Amino acid sequence: MTALLPLLTAAASAPPPTVDVSVTGLRNTRGQVLVCLTTNPKAFPDCSKDKASVRMAVKAASAGDFAVHAPGAGTYAIAVVHDENSNNKMDVAIFLPKEGFGFSRNPTITVGPPSFKSASFAVTGDMHQSIKMKYML
Template sequence: MALAILAQAATVRAGDDASLTVSVAGLRNQKGQVHICLTANARAFPDCSKDAAAIKRTVRAADAGSISFTAIAPGTYALSLIHDENGNGRLDTTLAIPREGFGFSRNPRIAFGPPKFAAAAFALTGHVSQTVKMKYML
């Protein structure tokens, strides 16, 4: 009986969905688009191309101040953002150095390459807000 009660308590009900508000800070300009990827799959971070369950959104840079996501299953997630200034759908680089802006949840320190999932991961339960500060290398 006690196990059944614990199992029921651990089950996520449809009404228990989480929501996320992402505030984007430090865009260099309002040109192009901002691509956002929300994933719970550490192996698919940061580009989400290997995660069919990733939540992806593209917004005009001019409208990227605050982006909302609703009806998300609670869990541990990480965000990655790209400021695609020229609108070609990808992060442009020169000698492996990003020419366009990028950012991650929890704003981890950037050394060589993108951060690990664990550095950007956050718990998503109820309503959560994340402010992502965009970084520009060139």
């Protein structure tokens, strides 16, 4: 039994999974990329409604590749915004985003944001997501 203790301790203290994210298609390197990782369909794509979400900002100049640490295994979706003027929000003009955006699994965008289901993916360990930025204006 004592031989199992180190294994159980190691398993209990295993680090949370990491999602390596690659963002492509940024139209410039100004500002920052706002990142939202959530398991809550009602809080997607705006993580402000989810206290358990992971929110972060990455300088646009280094947003090509970065890591997001998921709180644990589960089904997640990622939303990103190219906040070119660093005002910590997506700017809009006549209901259209003036800044770029993207989602995990790169779902087709029609009217409004995609559903959580179309952007979600299972996290069971370290993994990778590639996100293509889209610009409406």
